Amino acid sequence: MEPMALGKDYAHQQCSIARALEVVGERWTLLVVRDAFYGVRRYNDFLTHLGAPRAVLAARLQALVEAGVLDRRRYQESPPRDEYVLTARGLALWPVLRALGAWGRAEVPGAVPVRHFHHADCGTELGPYGECPACRVPVPPGDVEMRPGAGLDPDPGDPVGRALLGTRRLLVPLPHGWEGGNS
Amino acid sequence: MEPMALGKDYAHQQCSIARALEVVGERWTLLVVRDAFYGVRRYNDFLTHLGAPRAVLAARLQALVEAGVLDRRRYQESPPRDEYVLTARGLALWPVLRALGAWGRAEVPGAVPVRHFHHADCGTELGPYGECPACRVPVPPGDVEMRPGAGLDPDPGDPVGRALLGTRRLLVPLPHGWEGGNS
């Protein structure tokens, strides 16, 4: 059998859903993409925030780059360091994450809202498909403001989780190098 | 460590997306749900259409029943036979499948549309979130008509694939026992 990168072999399925799952259907993959929307860009930040094994994370990042979902690019030369940012194809996954999150919030029992997503332009909370009910337009992820909800752990163990506590705009990179912030 | 049914252990994630993926994030699971929308209800039909190993299918069906996504119910007594049908919670996954399918069609290279989904009331093709652009309402899956697209294999090997060739309304169970139809 052929190498097949890591395709899960249900490519033969006559279905765009199956094709999408070939790319983003593996364990951890969609959580990596979610974190990328939250502003995570560096290997170590994905690592600490996700808690995934290092080898798995490396494999997923590489697969997402090969699939054109993430772009790997140099952000400093001296110790050569790369970051992973969403491409247009990756940004197009926003409705998938919205739909999954909406379902997880509404349909999994005992779910307290962890985060809220608002239209940055007008402050209205987004509808289930990522549209703004007030402006009646689909809101691109760059115009989404993420606000903490009641279910959000106010003191996560990892620094990335702490950086994601406040109100933030999606896709804005996590702060690095300057100063942690509070305390 | 606790039994944990088959939860993939990223439940600790502070995120409704992660909670959703706990339920439907495993290999094959979303394809089972997709087939349920297409009208597949029986173990053997899932089996032949998906090509998943029997043990995996049995595990996924059971997990989906326990998660309240599918309902298992007796459809005949004499040889006792059960079928699996979507619950309200399962039906709420329709936007997730729509979003995944839309992304797979639009963003995975070389994808020819396999199926089209239309509003049964007016015939308009659905938008990316499952809404009807003409009626401007979200279309519940029961009002969706599925039509074959150019990318659909006109002669699939399995009988279930053949039964799904034509124009069908979602959720309508596959024909059984009477007569196959054509040829």
Add this chain to the structure above:
DNA sequence: CAGGGTCAGTTCATTCAATGAACCTTGGTG
């Protein structure tokens, strides 16, 4: 310039899940 620290991985032994084939059970059919 030795020692320690950071970042981004790779390697490796172990564990766990997926695969495919065979088998089993219940109840009908010829």
Add this chain to the structure above:
DNA sequence: CACCAAGGTTCATTGAATGAACTGACCCTG
């Protein structure tokens, strides 16, 4: 009674995930 269908279960094998340890490039501090 032999055979078949539906809906599984069991089991050996393969493959992927896990977590810990290690590597290597580069910087900083004393």
